[in-house]
Amino acid sequence: MTDVTEAPATLDAARFAELTGAIVQAVGSVIDGKPDAVRAALVTLLAEGHLLIEDVPGVGKTMLARALSAAIDARVRRIQFTPDLLPSDVTGVSVFNPATRDFEFTPGAIFADVVIADEINRSSPKTQSALLEAMAEGQVTVDGRTHLLPSPFFVVATQNPLDMEGTYALPEAQRDRFMMRISMGYPDAAAEAEMLRQRDTANPIDLVTPVVGLAELDELIRWARRVHVSPAVEEYAVSLAAATRSHPELRFGASPRATLALVRAAKVWAALDTRTFVIPDDVATLISPVFAHRLIPTRVPGGAGDDRVRTVIDEIVQTVRVPLGVRV
Numbered sequence: 572m573t574d575v576t577e578a579p580a581t582l583d584a585a586r587f588a589e590l591t592g593a594i595v596q597a598v599g600s601v602i603d604g605k606p607d608a609v610r611a612a613l614v615t616l617l618a619e620g621h622l623l624i625e626d627v628p629g630v631g632k633t634m635l636a637r638a639l640s641a642a643i644d645a646r647v648r649r650i651q652f653t654p655d656l657l658p659s660d661v662t663g664v665s666v667f668n669p670a671t672r673d674f675e676f677t678p679g680a681i682f683a684d685v686v687i688a689d690e691i692n693r694s695s696p697k698t699q700s701a702l703l704e705a706m707a708e709g710q711v712t713v714d715g716r717t718h719l720l721p722s723p724f725f726v727v728a729t730q731n732p733l734d735m736e737g738t739y740a741l742p743e744a745q746r747d748r749f750m751m752r753i754s755m756g757y758p759d760a761a762a763e764a765e766m767l768r769q770r771d772t773a774n775p776i777d778l779v780t781p782v783v784g785l786a787e788l789d790e791l792i793r794w795a796r797r798v799h800v801s802p803a804v805e806e807y808a809v810s811l812a813a814a815t816r817s818h819p820e821l822r823f824g825a826s827p828r829a830t831l832a833l834v835r836a837a838k839v840w841a842a843l844d845t846r847t848f849v850i851p852d853d854v855a856t857l858i859s860p861v862f863a864h865r866l867i868p869t870r871v872p873g874g875a876g877d878d879r880v881r882t883v884i885d886e887i888v889q890t891v892r893v894p895l896g897v898r899v
Contacts, residue, residue: 582790584845590791591617591843593782597642601775602635604762610843611753611860612639612727616788617795617842618835620750621706621726623691623864630755632729636687637776639727643788644781645684646721652694658701662711663718676718681705684721684785688728692738699745702726706748723788743823743867750832751857752864798838799848803894808833808854814887815866821883823867833861851893859884 582590591613598609608624612635615622624632640647650661663679680686681702691699705711709720728749731738746752758766769775783791808830816824825833837853844853859881866880 582787582794584847587791587794587842588845590783590787594639594642597779597782598635598638601638601779602631603765603769604758605631605635605755608635608753608755609639611751612636614836614839614843614857615751616643616723616725617792617839618750618832619723619725619792620832620835621748622728623746623749623752624727624729624755625732625752625864626755628731630757632755633687633689634776635755636689636727636729638779640685640687641776641779642782643685644784645723645788647685647687648680648683649687649689650680651689652691652698654694656694656698658698659713661698661701662705663713665714665716674714676713676716678718679711681711682718682720684723684725686724686726688726690731691728692730692741694739696739696742699739699741703744703748723785723792743865746864747826747828749864750836751860753860795839795842796835798841798846800834800838801848801894804837804849804851804854805834807851807891807894808837810891811854811858811887812862814891815862815883818883818887820869820879821866822869823865825862825865829862829865833857836861855888855893858888 594613595606595609598612599606602609612622616639622636624635626632637649650656659679661679661681663677663682665674665676667673668675688702691702701711705720705724706726709722709724710717711720712718726749730741757763812825812827812830812833814824815821818824833854834849836857837849840853840857841847841849862884863877863880866883868879868883
């Protein structure tokens with residue numbers, strides 16, 4: 572993660588808007604008709620979180636991850652998660668070197684600035700767990716030795732719905748590592764027709780060129796982290812999280828990590844709206860994609876738990892008191 576004790580970012584609001592606009596335009600040239608998904612991906616990246624994209628096959632989950640990666644001049648690795656993928660394939664392995672008579676670490680696919688974890692829930696829970704330390708602490712430990720990952724480090728994972736063949740549920744601890752979970756949904760008719768025209772002769776992802784480098788990305792992150800959050804807005808976020816922990820229809824509520832993620836995401840959301848301060852609406856807008864995948868409902872007949880969680884979140888937003896007149 573970016574160190575907030577570093578010198579202030581050198582870019583200004585106009586430059587922030589220019590660079591983030593260029594990223595959105597680059598990704599939007601590939602992902603037609605999904606501005607909310609593109610914005611959510613950018614928010615997660617700049618908030619130093621990780622993104623989980625869940626939907627049926629073929630709606631552009633991996634394409635969104637690839638387009639965002641292509642817009643950033645960074646090291647990108649893609650891991651295709653399969654039932655036979657091993658944890659060492661992800662993190663790396665120590666190999667004995669006869670010349671030095673010692674074990675040398677060979678980095679796994681996780682050692683990149685942007686990691687695309689494709690169909691993450693098609694691998695076993697043991698392999699999924701290989702990502703836990705990496706996503707939470709920016710490091711991996713192999714054979715008792717800790718190896719730092721690059722900074723920034725951003726995981727974009729895709730997964731298919733759990734009722735599909737060959738899928739494993741993500742453990743609660745794994746879901747909690749993702750700042751946001753979003754869905755793509757089917758494109759509308761106009762966007763689908765445009766997709767057919769675009770991809771008739773070429774793949775649009777091949778036309779995406781990097782629009783920001785790692786140094787500029789670091790400045791965008793630091794700029795967003797300087798967005799002001801008033802004590803009243805912080806208390807509002809805490810109250811929303813507390814309401815999930817005491818709700819009778821939820822077995823487990825939002826973790827403190829979820830509250831922190833909500834506030835960090837709200838900072839970026841405000842910055843993208845050219846504001847230097849967070850308002851309650853930023854928090855309320857982001858609570859569902861930040862909280863929903865973390866909450867565990869009480870047993871719901873018919874497997875409608877996810878829908879019920881979203882309904883509960885809506886109820887909580889309606890009942891928790893909103894601080895008025897918040898700016899500083």
